[in-house]
Amino acid sequence: MNVAPxxxxxxxxxxxxxxxALTASCSSGNAASRGPEAPEGTTVATxxxxxxxxxxxxxxxxxxxxxxxxxxSAGGALEEVTxxxxxxxxxxxxxxxxxxxxxxxxxxxxxxxxxxxxxGVTAATSAFTTLKPERELQVADxxxxxxxxxxxxxxxxIVTFNQPVTGKAAVERALEVEAEKPVTGAWRWINDTTVIxxxxxxxxxxxxVTLNARITGVKAxxxxxxxxxxxxxxxxxxxxxxxxxxxTHMMYxxxxxxxxxxxxISAGMATTREYTTTSGVHLxxxxxxxxxxxxxxxxKGDPGYYDVMIDHAVRISNSGEYVHAKDNxxxxxxxxxxxxxxxxxxxxxxxxxxxxxxxxxxxITGTDRELEWNNGWGFWQMPYSQWKKGSALNxxx
Numbered sequence: 001m002n003v004a005p006x007x008x009x010x011x012x013x014x015x016x017x018x019x020x021a022l023t024a025s026c027s028s029g030n031a032a033s034r035g036p037e038a039p040e041g042t043t044v045a046t047x048x049x050x051x052x053x054x055x056x057x058x059x060x061x062x063x064x065x066x067x068x069x070x071x072x073s074a075g076g077a078l079e080e081v082t083x084x085x086x087x088x089x090x091x092x093x094x095x096x097x098x099x100x101x102x103x104x105x106x107x108x109x110x111x112x113x114x115x116x117x118x119x120g121v122t123a124a125t126s127a128f129t130t131l132k133p134e135r136e137l138q139v140a141d142x143x144x145x146x147x148x149x150x151x152x153x154x155x156x157x158i159v160t161f162n163q164p165v166t167g168k169a170a171v172e173r174a175l176e177v178e179a180e181k182p183v184t185g186a187w188r189w190i191n192d193t194t195v196i197x198x199x200x201x202x203x204x205x206x207x208x209v210t211l212n213a214r215i216t217g218v219k220a221x222x223x224x225x226x227x228x229x230x231x232x233x234x235x236x237x238x239x240x241x242x243x244x245x246x247x248t249h250m251m252y253x254x255x256x257x258x259x260x261x262x263x264x265i266s267a268g269m270a271t272t273r274e275y276t277t278t279s280g281v282h283l284x285x286x287x288x289x290x291x292x293x294x295x296x297x298x299x300k301g302d303p304g305y306y307d308v309m310i311d312h313a314v315r316i317s318n319s320g321e322y323v324h325a326k327d328n329x330x331x332x333x334x335x336x337x338x339x340x341x342x343x344x345x346x347x348x349x350x351x352x353x354x355x356x357x358x359x360x361x362x363x364i365t366g367t368d369r370e371l372e373w374n375n376g377w378g379f380w381q382m383p384y385s386q387w388k389k390g391s392a393l394n395x396x397x
Contacts, residue, residue, distance in 0.1 A: 050076030052117050052124035060128035063113075065217035065225050066170075069103040073119040085113040085130075106217025109133050109225050134223030137171075138162050139213050139230035140193075144358040150237035153202040154283045155359025156379055157211055157234070164192035166221035168392035171195075174214045174226070180207040188390030190374070200384040202361070205239040205256060237357050242323075244342055246277055246366035249333045251323075251344065253352070263348045264333030266326070268340035273369060275304075275339050280371030281380035282316035282362040284323075287353055289313060295339070296320065306339065311346065312353035316362050317376040323362065325349035 051074045056063050069090060071081050077098040083090035085108055092103045107113065107130050115126040140162040144151055157177065165171050172187050177197055181204035189195045203209070210233055215226030244251045246267040253261035268277035274296070291313040298305040313324035319340070326332075326343030342364070343349070359377075373382040388394075 050119040152359030157197040186388035278371035
C-alpha cells in the first residue's frame with residue numbers, strides 16, 4: 001500500500017477547494033446559494049439638510065440698532081456667518097456646538113445689512129435695514145484733549161454729549177479707557193450730558209491713555225441712538241505736584257519726586273470767606289496772560305472793588321483762584337494779602353506758567369475753607385468710594 005505523504009493530501013485538498021471557490025465566484029448560482037436579501041419595500045435613509053433661521057428676517061425694516069442678529073441651525077453646525085453693513089462686518093460669537101451665532105456689537109442706524117450663513121449643504125441669506133433715529137447722539141467734546149497736549153497725573157477725562165442721555169448705563173458701558181499703565185477708575189455723571197472719568201489714585205506718569213467711545217448704535221434714550229464712535233489719545237506727562245502752605249507762605253513744586261522750584265507766596269487775606277483761599281487738592285485747568293480779574297458781586301465804588309489785569313495766571317478753581325504773578329514781594333513769604341489767589345514773584349510765576357500741564361496737582365493747606373469737589377476740577381476732594389457711586393453701572397469702570 002502506497003501511502004501518500006501528508007503534504008500531498010493537503011495540496012490536493014487545497015486544489016479541490018480552489019476549484020470550488022472559482023466555480024462559485026463565476027456562477028450566478030440560485031436563490032439557495034445567495035445570502036439573505038433585505039425585506040421587500042425597505043429603503044436606505046438619506047440625512048436631511050440642516051435648516052438655518054436668520055433674525056431679523058429677510059426684508060425687515062426699521063430694525064432697532066440695539067437688536068441682536070441671531071442665526072440658528074437645526075440638523076447641523078454652522079460653518080460660517082457673516083453680517084455686513086456700510087462696508088464693515090459685525091462681530092459675533094458661536095455657542096459651544098456652533099448651532100447658534102449672536103452678534104456682539106450694536107448695529108449702525110440708517111444702514112442696510114446683509115447676512116449670509118452656511119451649514120453643511122445649506123446656505124441662507126437675509127437683508128434688513130435699521131431705523132433712522134429721531135435724535136442722534138454724538139460726543140461733542142472731550143476735555144482735556146487739546147492737540148499735542150501733555151496732561152498732569154491728576155487729569156480727569158470729561159466727556160460731553162450733544163444730547164441729554166437717559167440711558168446712561170448703556171452709554172457708559174460703551175466708554176472704554178485703556179492705559180499703558182492701568183489703574184482703577186470710574187465714571188461719574190454730573191448731569192444728563194456730562195460724564196467724568198477719575199482714577200482712584202493719580203495716573204502713573206509718562207504713559208499713553210486712550211478713550212474709546214463706542215456709542216454707534218447704542219440706545220441712549222427714547223428715539224436717541226449713537227451714530228458715531230469717538231477716540232481720544234491722551235498723553236500723561238511728568239508727575240508734577242505743587243505743595244502750598246498758606247501759613248508759612250511757601251510753595252514747593254516737585255517733578256517726578258524731585259523739588260524743582262521753591263516759591264515765596266501770598267495767599268488770600270481771609271477777611272471774608274470770599275477772600276479766603278480754599279484748601280484741598282486743586283488741579284491746573286487753564287492759563288492766560290494777561291487775565292482780567294474783577295471783584296465778584298461788587299460794582300465800581302464799592303468797598304473791596306477791583307478790576308485789574310494780571311500776568312501769567314494759571315487757573316486752579318472756578319471760584320476765581322489762580323497761581324499768578326504779582327509784584328508785591330514785600331508780602332510774599334511774609335503775609336497773606338490777596339483776594340484768594342496764590343501770587344508769587346513775577347519771574348517764578350512765569351516759570352510756573354510756562355511749565356505746568358493741565359491736570360497738575362496744586363495741594364493747598366492752612367485755611368479753614370475747603371475746596372468743593374465740583375469747584376473747577378476739584379474732583380479729588382471727593383473720596384473715591386463716593387465718586388464711583390455716581391456711575392450708572394455703580395461699579396468700577
